[in-house]
Amino acid sequence: MTPARFVTFEGIDGAGKSTHIDAVAQRLRQGGATVLCTREPGGTPLAETLRELVLHSTMDALTEALLVFAARRDHLQQVIVPALARGETVLCDRFTDATFAYQGGGRGFDAAVLAQLESWVHGDLQPDLTIWFDLPAVTAAERRAAARAPDRFEQQGVAFFDRVRGGYEARMKAAPQRIVRIDAALDREAVWQQIVSALESRQW
Numbered sequence: 001m002t003p004a005r006f007v008t009f010e011g012i013d014g015a016g017k018s019t020h021i022d023a024v025a026q027r028l029r030q031g032g033a034t035v036l037c038t039r040e041p042g043g044t045p046l047a048e049t050l051r052e053l054v055l056h057s058t059m060d061a062l063t064e065a066l067l068v069f070a071a072r073r074d075h076l077q078q079v080i081v082p083a084l085a086r087g088e089t090v091l092c093d094r095f096t097d098a099t100f101a102y103q104g105g106g107r108g109f110d111a112a113v114l115a116q117l118e119s120w121v122h123g124d125l126q127p128d129l130t131i132w133f134d135l136p137a138v139t140a141a142e143r144r145a146a147a148r149a150p151d152r153f154e155q156q157g158v159a160f161f162d163r164v165r166g167g168y169e170a171r172m173k174a175a176p177q178r179i180v181r182i183d184a185a186l187d188r189e190a191v192w193q194q195i196v197s198a199l200e201s202r203q204w
Ligand SMILES: Nc1ncnc2c1ncn2[C@@H]1O[C@H](COP(=O)(O)OP(=O)(O)OP(=O)(O)O)[C@@H](O)[C@H]1O
Pocket: 011, 012, 013, 014, 015, 016, 017, 018, 019, 020, 133, 143, 144, 146, 147, 184, 185, 186, 187, 188, 189, 191
């Protein structure tokens, strides 16, 4: 049996997370893992309701951070922690690094307060691996424009997403063993090969 693993997918809107998550699940299943795919904010009925509020209602940065962490608390309790306890692999499209990047980097909210919330909500639990899809804000905007109508975050300009990207970079520098940076500006196949290398280097 493969050990429990918690893998998160991070990056600005349009970076390519959703494009690759199913292929990662398939590859890990071929290796014998039982894989659960989920997302944040969301992953439970309550957390999906909070997601809708966060994506579509106007609010200040602290309210936004509290709602995101409330959703995370429910998601951890109902889904992530039980799955890991059963020895499963959990793939999560965004997690706490996104809160540091969006509410911290993007909105300029105090990272020390976010760190306190992080510690209350998930203590020592951190992902075993975080795949950070890094690409310039301009490229992400072009990809999104071709794909769909924007939500509250996606309506923000390139300067906002540059700050979000900076937030991710700061998180990576603080946890370089956990967070692997992928050059997401390359074509799909080249992005996939970088993901495979990250998994292979862990013998996954
Ligand atoms: N390497 C790539 N080259 C060009 N286009 C890509 C690449 N990867 C993904 N795309 C396209 O870019 C768009 C955004 O990709 P995707 O939805 O996977 O991003 P995301 O990171 O999940 O965004 P969000 O955070 O908003 O959910 C999609 O239309 C997708 O087909």
